[in-house]
Amino acid sequence: xxxxxxxxxxxxxxxxxxxxxxxxxxxxxxxxxxxxxxxxxxxxxxxxxxxxxxxxxxxxxxxxxxxxxxxxxxxxxxxxxxxxxxxxxxxxxxxxxxxxxxxxxxxxxxxxxxxxxxxxxxxxxxxxxxxxxxxxxxxxxxxxxxxxxxxxxxxxxxxxxxxxxxxxxxxxxxxxxxxxxxxxxxxxxxxxxxxxxxxxxxxxxxxxxxxxxxxxxxxxxxxxxxxxxxxxxxxxxxxxxxxxxxxxxxxxxxxxxxxxxxxxxxxxxxxxxxxxxxxxxxxx
Amino acid sequence: xxxxxxxxxxxxxxxxxxxxxxxxxxxxxxxxxxxxxxxxxxxxxxxxxxxxxxxxxxxxxxxxxxxxxxxxxxxxxxxxxxxxxxxxxxxxxxxxxxxxxxxxxxxxxxxxxxxxxxxxxxxxxxxxxxxxxxxxxxxxxxxxxxxxxxxxxxxxxxxxxxxxxxxxxxxxxxxxxxxxxxxxxxxxxxxxxxxxxxxxxxxxxxxxxxxxxxxxxxxxxxxxxxxxxxxxxxxxxxxxxxxxxxxxxxxxxxxxxxxxxxxxxxxxxxxxxxxxxxxxxxxxxxxxxxxxxxxxxxxxxxxxxxxxxxxxxxxxxxxxxxx
Numbered sequence: 122x123x124x125x126x127x128x129x130x131x132x133x134x135x136x137x138x139x140x141x142x143x144x145x146x147x148x149x150x151x152x153x154x155x156x157x158x159x160x161x162x163x164x165x166x167x168x169x170x171x172x173x174x175x176x177x178x179x180x181x182x183x184x185x186x187x188x189x190x191x192x193x194x195x196x197x198x199x200x201x202x203x204x205x206x207x208x209x210x211x212x213x214x215x216x217x218x219x220x221x222x223x224x225x226x227x228x229x230x231x232x233x234x235x236x237x238x239x240x241x242x243x244x245x246x247x248x249x250x251x252x253x254x255x256x257x258x259x260x261x262x263x264x265x266x267x268x269x270x271x272x273x274x275x276x277x278x279x280x281x282x283x284x285x286x287x288x289x290x291x292x293x294x295x296x297x298x299x300x301x302x303x304x305x306x307x308x309x310x311x312x313x314x315x316x317x318x319x320x321x322x323x324x325x326x327x328x329x330x331x332x333x334x335x336x337x338x339x340x341x342x343x344x345x346x347x348x349x350x351x352x353x354x355x356x357x358x359x360x361x362x363x364x365x366x367x368x369x370x371x372x373x374x375x376x377x378x379x380x381x382x383x384x385x386x387x388x389x390x391x392x393x394x395x396x397x398x399x400x401x402x403x404x405x
Numbered sequence: 406x407x408x409x410x411x412x413x414x415x416x417x418x419x420x421x422x423x424x425x426x427x428x429x430x431x432x433x434x435x436x437x438x439x440x441x442x443x444x445x446x447x448x449x450x451x452x453x454x455x456x457x458x459x460x461x462x463x464x465x466x467x468x469x470x471x472x473x474x475x476x477x478x479x480x481x482x483x484x485x486x487x488x489x490x491x492x493x494x495x496x497x498x499x500x501x502x503x504x505x506x507x508x509x510x511x512x513x514x515x516x517x518x519x520x521x522x523x524x525x526x527x528x529x530x531x532x533x534x535x536x537x538x539x540x541x542x543x544x545x546x547x548x549x550x551x552x553x554x555x556x557x558x559x560x561x562x563x564x565x566x567x568x569x570x571x572x573x574x575x576x577x578x579x580x581x582x583x584x585x586x587x588x589x590x591x592x593x594x595x596x597x598x599x600x601x602x603x604x605x606x607x608x609x610x611x612x613x614x615x616x617x618x619x620x621x622x623x624x625x626x627x628x629x630x631x632x633x634x635x636x637x638x639x640x641x642x643x644x645x646x647x648x649x650x651x652x653x654x655x656x657x658x659x660x661x662x663x664x665x666x667x668x669x670x671x672x673x674x675x676x677x678x679x680x681x682x683x684x685x686x687x688x689x690x691x692x693x694x695x696x697x698x699x700x701x702x703x704x705x706x707x708x709x710x711x712x713x714x715x716x717x718x719x720x721x722x723x724x725x726x727x728x
Contacts (some may be wrong), residue, residue: 137536144530145543148606151561152549154572158637169575177683193604215447222444236723238448241456241721245667251466251701252459275455278448307441336554338670340690343696354556358674363552371568376557382596395614 142335159373182374191355194375200354203266207332208273209327216278220285221311240277246339254343268344273334288322325397328390332383353379434665466705484702503594506684508690515601522606526574548610559674562603566590593683600684612657621651662718687711
């Protein structure tokens with residue numbers, strides 16, 4: 122009896138592992154396919170990328186994507202960084218100030234104001250597209266990287282404010298009160314006490330905001346018509362696509378290069394990423 | 406701050422807020438904490454100029470007809486009527502199948518099909534991975550979809566579904582299902598379905614990660630006690646695990662619905678705009694009305710309706726987020 126149930130348990134463990142690992146493998150198939158297509162000449166994948174009869178891997182498609190005469194991915198890479206870095210730093214700074222204010226200061230209507238800002242989080246980008254398009258035209262910022270940096274900065278504020286406010290509220294109040302008794306002002310307390318304690322939260326917010334700005338397609342679509350200004354997300358939808366045929370080699374290479382930055386960032390900062398994403402989810 | 410307290414508080418605004426405010430101002434002036442406004446100023450300036458004003462402007466535009474020459478004419482609900490009776494929004498003629506069924510129905514299908522599958526797949530995997538060695542590696546593999554830019558996700562879905570490169574048509578060819586061994590990208594019976602099912606691959610990581618984290622917060626004693634009592638595993642799940650995960654389920658449901666309502670990049674990248682009508686979504690329709698048809702009024706109406714739907718969904722978890 123004992124032996125039988127032990128064997129049953131073993132079988133179950135094996136089955137569980139087999140299923141779990143096959144699912145993981147199945148999940149990777151699309152990525153493997155894209156990779157297999159990107160590192161081989163088109164002639165080798167005409168019978169499917171899963172056909173490995175001939176195999177001459179090279180980086181030619183990556184080089185071709187990077188130095189494409191019409192849409193060089195190198196340029197797009199530079200644009201994406203030029204957009205995503207300021208579009209991360211500005212809202213983090215601005216939202217941390219406000220998040221702290223919402224957590225610590227009492228004033229009339231505070232909670233309503235805060236709730237209204239949080240509500241903005243759920244609005245689709247299309248809801249501001251038309252006026253933003255016109256505003257940027259009026260400001261002469263249309264087709265200028267500055268326009269998209271500004272819009273990302275504003276667009277990222279609601280969730281970072283929420284995130285930093287919830288984080289600040291969880292900090293012990295005693296330290297700040299002690300400093301206040303010693304005569305420190307609001308800004309001094311904020312910069313000398315709160316910011317150093319908030320570094321992990323700031324890192325989480327920065328990782329998520331950077332990825333959001335890097336991955337964004339829609340704002341770039343409506344605000345940046347000139348190809349020289351395109352970030353990677355826009356180039357990847359056009360590169361390798363002819364009128365009738367698609368050069369899947371270049372397109373796959375470009376896809377990999379586009380997701381490489383968020384992927385590396387995720388691998389390096391996994392802890393912060395997950396914590397940022399489920400931080401408030403899990404607290405409920 | 407719950408919905409109930411919100412209502413009761415609003416009723417007390419005059420007495421609870423205005424009176425103390427007035428008395429405070431009369432006693433101290435605004436001075437003592439005036440510097441604190443600086444904490445909020447930069448955020449409010451950015452939000453008002455680039456988010457709140459545009460949102461209000463979009464609502465406003467929905468009630469107007471833009472005439473050539475930059476003039477506007479108030480048309481009341483005409484744009485709303487035009488949008489809701491447009492076959493591009495709701496295409497009664499093609500119901501029940503095949504697409505195009507209209508953007509509103511496409512988004513609804515996205516929710517009806519994609520939400521339960523990705524939610525339960527994530528939950529099931531989270532439970533399965535509890536007893537798996539190397540679970541974190543499996544989770545990372547599945548979570549890759551969440552890290553992938555949606556635009557690349559769309560490209561990859563096309564890569565899977567298109568004839569020639571696509572592993573999906575080839576697979577069905579090999580197992581002899583002729584009707585599915587075709588180019589999914591050009592068959593309107595399959596395109597929308599392919600994108601919806603394919604995006605399960607992109608999004609399941611979300612519910613998996615959230616549920617996995619949630620499962621670790623359930624005290625082991627609960628299961629121990631139930632096991633001692635001889636509770637069968639199925640009952641344990643429905644009596645202990647699932648009820649305790651309920652708040653998380655609500656969050657996942659809302660976040661997933663928001664994601665599904667806002668679908669844009671995936672469809673654009675997979676269908677390259679043009680073939681997109683068969684898989685058109687509300688978000689894409691806004692773009693189409695404004696940039697293709699130069700009809701700001703109808704575009705604004707679709708955007709407003711979409712926003713209304715997202716706000717309704719969010720209100721379900723607002724209390725939790727702002728707690």
